[in-house]
Amino acid sequence: MSYAQTILDKLKAHLALPWPTNVSGQERVLMAVYPPSEERRIRRLIDSGEFAAEIRALHHGWSSLDLSTAFSQWLAAHENGERLLQRPSRLWDDKGNVKGLEDYLVERITQAAANDDANTVFALVGCGGLFGLFSVSQLIGKVCEKVPGRIVAFFPGEHDAEHNSYRLLGAKDGWGYLATTITA
Numbered sequence: 001m002s003y004a005q006t007i008l009d010k011l012k013a014h015l016a017l018p019w020p021t022n023v024s025g026q027e028r029v030l031m032a033v034y035p036p037s038e039e040r041r042i043r044r045l046i047d048s049g050e051f052a053a054e055i056r057a058l059h060h061g062w063s064s065l066d067l068s069t070a071f072s073q074w075l076a077a078h079e080n081g082e083r084l085l086q087r088p089s090r091l092w093d094d095k096g097n098v099k100g101l102e103d104y105l106v107e108r109i110t111q112a113a114a115n116d117d118a119n120t121v122f123a124l125v126g127c128g129g130l131f132g133l134f135s136v137s138q139l140i141g142k143v144c145e146k147v148p149g150r151i152v153a154f155f156p157g158e159h160d161a162e163h164n165s166y167r168l169l170g171a172k173d174g175w176g177y178l179a180t181t182i183t184a
Contacts, residue, residue, distance in 0.1 A: 004041040007032050008051060011152065015121060016058050025144030029151045036156040039128060046125055046154070061120035061149070065112040067105070068126030071133050074104045097134045105134065106142050113147045120149035128156045 045051050052062040075081045093099045113122050127136050
């Protein structure tokens with residue numbers, strides 16, 4: 001069985017359990033963690049609709065948003081996009097995030113999940129596309145209460161179970177999180 005199929009099977013097993021309603025947004029987040037080398041295989045199962053079909057077979061809704069091109073879309077729509085490219089040092093804030101990208105990402109996710117209900121799985125795909133641009137942990141913290149169902153963040157990186165921390169693409173300091181981890 002492939003790594004991607006194992007992630008799907010474990011995700012299905014977790015989502016087949018009863019969903020308590022009295023949990024915080026952070027506790028409704030699932031981190032599907034896999035090696036970056038598995039990104040294409042995971043994406044193939046998502047893009048083909050296999051993840052969605054399997055989750056719907058569990059009587060849950062499915063919606064998703066691909067973040068892999070979010071930065072380029074934001075920059076192309078930015079009124080000062082050309083000037084920012086000429087002096088890229090102006091892009092980042094003190095925390096290493098692109099200034100203004102947070103509002104754009106939160107709005108995109110909120111819009112994408114607008115028709116979801118508490119029984120829907122909302123997939124954040126392409127989290128690796130934010131590497132070096134915006135903190136995935138910060139983004140999840142901002143949107144977890146805005147998405148009514150479960151969030152599944154497809155996360156190419158590592159999970160340190162001992163410290164319950166995550167490292168995007170294995171290259172950034174990890175962060176602790178209340179999310180449930182799904183690994184193969």
